[in-house]
Amino acid sequence: MTDDMLETLGWDARRASEAAAHPAAGPGVSPGRVVRVERDLVRVATQDGMLTVPSVGLAVGDWVLTDGQSWASALDRRTELRRKDSGPTSDEQLLATNVDVVVVVEPMDPRPSVRRVERMTTLAWASGAVPLVVLTKADLALGREVADVASVVPGAEVLAVSAATGAGLDALRAHLPAGRTFVLLGPSGAGKSTLVNALAGHEVLATGDVRGDGRGKHTTTHRELVQVPGLGCLVDTPGIRGVGLVADEGGLEQAFADVVELAAACRFADCEHRTEPGCAVLEAVAQGALPQARLASYRHLLREIAHQSARKASQDRSALRSRGRQSNRTMREAMTAKGRGPAV
Structure with a gap:
């Protein structure tokens, strides 16, 4: 080395x-x-x-x-890509650090899920890295997928690529030069490993078949940083079926910059965009400038992040109290051992 x-x-x-x-x-x-x-x-x-x-x-x-x-x-981490861990706790799973570009990978076949793209892009913005949305299997596209996805990721570029035909690969390579670190974030079956192999020109990552229900098999079982010839470094991660958001409203504000921009014109600073008079967001929905589904998604993710934040704060307080009780117990035991006081 x-x-x-x-x-x-x-x-x-x-x-x-x-x-x-x-x-x-x-x-x-x-x-x-x-x-x-x-x-x-x-x-x-x-x-x-x-x-x-x-x-x-x-x-x-x-x-x-x-x-x-x-x-x-x-050394200090410049970025941290985290998601809420699966399970009932508020624990977070650290996926990768010091990532420059989070490549949000979503397949065009079956039809891309804009709601999932919103979630993953929110996670990407929260990490501090730059999100890049890549729609795979472009050779199977119907035609409106890029426009549909681009409408829900303001501030992020959207590329349509095909590992089978090579379409869009050169444009993607330009975003991943040597010296930069990128991570692929997306569901199993999105073609992440196939995409990396197409970019490299030979097999770098193992690939797996897609199941009959359209979902992919997990071909990656651990997180690893891989040097891709001619490009930067890839952090390869197992496919993610569910994306739990971390308690970070900053990522949500960037992912939903269009909603936040509209909200700045609301009559009330604490407007919840439901029934309040003078709500610029609701007015945009009424005029067709903002899809109702987009606003509903924003509300849903905002509630999820607030819930995660509250649970995390409660869990932190509980852990602090537990440490305090343990410290007091240790102190009493030490004093008893020295004959300075009775055990309680």
């Missing part, structure tokens, strides 16, 4: 400056990037080769400083 190879992985002058000023910097310490996570271990690519270290606190895409035996410290 050479210095040039580190640059291929995304190392740049700004990272070099951060590393030089880091308290962990010193003789024998060099930078590396986490390229694979496997349970309690991670693989780190360095200029001297691959290194396996404990995975505590690390995620695919992290930059670390290492002495060749263990990692000394992680």
